[in-house]
Amino acid sequence: MKFFDPHIHMSARTTDDYQRMAEMGIRxxxxxxxxxxxxxxxxxxxxxxxxxxxxxxxxxxSQFGIHHFCVIALNPREANSSIAAEVMELLPMYxxxxxxxxxxxxxxxxxxxxxxxxxxxxxxxxxxxxxPVIIHTPHRNKKGGTQRSIDIVKEVGINQKHVVIDHNMExxxxxxxxxxxxxxxxxxxxxxxxxxxxMVTLVQKYGIDRILVNSSADWGISxxxxxxxxxxxxxxAGFSDEDITKLFWKxxxxxxxxxxKISEEMISEPIKIDQTKFWQDNSIxxxxxxxxx
Amino acid sequence: xxQDILKKHIPNEKYVHFENALSQLINSYSTNKLLxxxxxxxxxxxxxxxxxxxxxxxxSTTPYIEFSYxxxxxxxxxxxxxxxxxxxxxxYVEAFRKSYRIADTKEQCSLLKILATTKYKVNFLPLALxxxxxxxxxxxxxxxxxxxxxxxxxTLQEFNNMVLKAVFMNISVAxxxxxxxxxxxxxxxxxxxxxxxxxAANRDFPHELWLIVTPFSNEKEKQRIYKYLQHSSAxxxxxxxxxxxxxxxxxxxxxxQQIEIEKNQEIKDVLQQVIGDNK
Numbered sequence: 316m317k318f319f320d321p322h323i324h325m326s327a328r329t330t331d332d333y334q335r336m337a338e339m340g341i342r343x344x345x346x347x348x349x350x351x352x353x354x355x356x357x358x359x360x361x362x363x364x365x366x367x368x369x370x371x372x373x374x375x376x377s378q379f380g381i382h383h384f385c386v387i388a389l390n391p392r393e394a395n396s397s398i399a400a401e402v403m404e405l406l407p408m409y410x411x412x413x414x415x416x417x418x419x420x421x422x423x424x425x426x427x428x429x430x431x432x433x434x435x436x437x438x439x440x441x442x443x444x445x446x447p448v449i450i451h452t453p454h455r456n457k458k459g460g461t462q463r464s465i466d467i468v469k470e471v472g473i474n475q476k477h478v479v480i481d482h483n484m485e486x487x488x489x490x491x492x493x494x495x496x497x498x499x500x501x502x503x504x505x506x507x508x509x510x511x512x513x514m515v516t517l518v519q520k521y522g523i524d525r526i527l528v529n530s531s532a533d534w535g536i537s538x539x540x541x542x543x544x545x546x547x548x549x550x551x552a553g554f555s556d557e558d559i560t561k562l563f564w565k566x567x568x569x570x571x572x573x574x575x576k577i578s579e580e581m582i583s584e585p586i587k588i589d590q591t592k593f594w595q596d597n598s599i600x601x602x603x604x605x606x607x608x
Numbered sequence: 609x610x611q612d613i614l615k616k617h618i619p620n621e622k623y624v625h626f627e628n629a630l631s632q633l634i635n636s637y638s639t640n641k642l643l644x645x646x647x648x649x650x651x652x653x654x655x656x657x658x659x660x661x662x663x664x665x666x667x668s669t670t671p672y673i674e675f676s677y678x679x680x681x682x683x684x685x686x687x688x689x690x691x692x693x694x695x696x697x698x699x700y701v702e703a704f705r706k707s708y709r710i711a712d713t714k715e716q717c718s719l720l721k722i723l724a725t726t727k728y729k730v731n732f733l734p735l736a737l738x739x740x741x742x743x744x745x746x747x748x749x750x751x752x753x754x755x756x757x758x759x760x761x762x763t764l765q766e767f768n769n770m771v772l773k774a775v776f777m778n779i780s781v782a783x784x785x786x787x788x789x790x791x792x793x794x795x796x797x798x799x800x801x802x803x804x805x806x807x808a809a810n811r812d813f814p815h816e817l818w819l820i821v822t823p824f825s826n827e828k829e830k831q832r833i834y835k836y837l838q839h840s841s842a843x844x845x846x847x848x849x850x851x852x853x854x855x856x857x858x859x860x861x862x863x864x865q866q867i868e869i870e871k872n873q874e875i876k877d878v879l880q881q882v883i884g885d886n887k
Contacts (some may be wrong), residue, residue: 366710369712369713370711370712370713370716370744371713371743371744373712373713374713374744374746407640408640408643408710409647409710411643411644411647411648412647412710412712412715413647413650413712413714414712576650
């Protein structure tokens with residue numbers, strides 16, 4: 316079975332993770348811009364981070380046959396920091412890159428007025444360029460933050476089919492499905508946010524249309540294999556392979572295809588690892604035991 | 609020059625779209641507009657190889673660039689910078705540097721490959737030197753392979769750094785432009801030491817390294833070269849034979865012995881060339 320993790324912070328993970336993800340069928344990932352766990356003190360380090368997720372991280376993933384994409388944004392946590400304005404100036408230079416599928420993750424964290432300002436500006440940027448958006452919903456004051464996010468999406472007037480409102484729980488999922496045409500995202504964490512078994516219960520109740528599931532694995536306690544593990548639980552609960560494929564493969568592709576930059580055809584095969592023909596069609600790599608699949 | 613090639617290889621609708629984008633860029637030039645077009649090249653890309661006859665035509669005007677290493681995307685990016693060649697120097701240099709600054713891996717590769725076709729080449733030396741520090745083989749290969757820029761602009765030390773990095777990244781040194789002209793005793797010494805290390809660890813090493821070490825080896829190192837002329841690996845024998853073409857005083861008797869027992873015709877032919885008139 317093929318999987319697409321639509322929200323995972325691979326630059327915080329190890330090559331062992333990539334290896335196991337590839338073995339478990341994860342063919343594609345999308346990496347939203349994130350904070351580092353501590354505040355950045357310069358916009359320059361943010362730009363280097365952007366370059367990492369459009370360059371080096373993409374290469375690293377390709378070494379394990381995994382297609383790597385990203386969405387870029389000023390993260391809600393950093394909206395309150397001194398680097399925010401400079402980061403906002405950088406974004407338009409990078410949104411046209413081939414692997415940049417959209418804007419994200421944006422939204423509210425402490426729910427300050429500055430967060431709202433940059434949330435709205437970035438939604439507008441996505442609207443102007445017809446790009447998908449990942450909206451982070453806050454950990455604290457979850458319902459209030461989700462409702463405010465929904466209201467802002469409506470105020471900006473962005474195409475709601477281009478928006479995923481992420482990190483939903485039992486209380487917020489119906490709000491997203493009933494009040495909007497947005498996608499509803501869920502993050503499967505080992506201890507917080509959504510758990511695997513609760514996710515199965517949610518799709519039993521609400522179905523799989525407009526639902527996205529991700530691991531959001533990062534530098535904290537998290538599990539990059541939570542997509543295939545949740546798929547296994549769904550299979551045990553009697554979901555068909557077709558439904559599981561739709562939820563974990565076709566849905567994320569359908570969402571990100573709004574960027575005009577990816578399609579199922581493009582990513583259905585893993586990147587072929589062949590170091591003897593690594594560079595165009597010319598065998599410029601020689602020497603010791605190249606990996607060939 | 610590059611637009612002519614593209615016109616022949618991209619479906620007409622895509623090409624017209626690309627041409628319009630270039631015209632709009634020139635009509636109201638700004639760095640940001642250039643950056644957007646540069647980043648959107650994937651939209652006009654088309655999965656095809658440049659025809660052999662066109663590569664030959666290009667080589668007749670620009671013989672030092674190995675255009676067969678270029679993808680269609682590289683030609684598209686080269687065409688963009690060709691198109692803006694009449695903007696002010698500061699604008700051109702800023703456009704190239706900023707494109708490199710925001711480039712993803714494929715774009716970085718293109719910019720490095722097209723360096724030798726740019727205007728104001730010397731301005732991009734810091735950027736080329738920075739590329740040697742990459743950990744992505746494609747990026748280093750774009751700078752080193754079939755690209756005359758490093759040979760023309762790098763000091764010997766910088767060139768040596770690039771070649772050694774290529775060796776460690778498993779990139780064929782035989783494809784590095786200028787490897788024969790710019791080879792030097794210091795590079796040869798470092799590569800010989802690398803071969804020592806690999807032999808001590810009982811590990812193989814890139815066969816083409818004989819091209820670098822052969823012209824500058826001492827007597828002891830030469831003995832090793834001739835030992836590898838009899839190696840069980842045909843690749844080692846082939847590249848030793850190729851390297852011996854660079855030798856001022858090859859050991860004809862050893863080469864003749866090898867010709868007699870060599871079963872691989874290609875290697876035999878190279879060795880015949882080495883002994884030349886001394887048959």
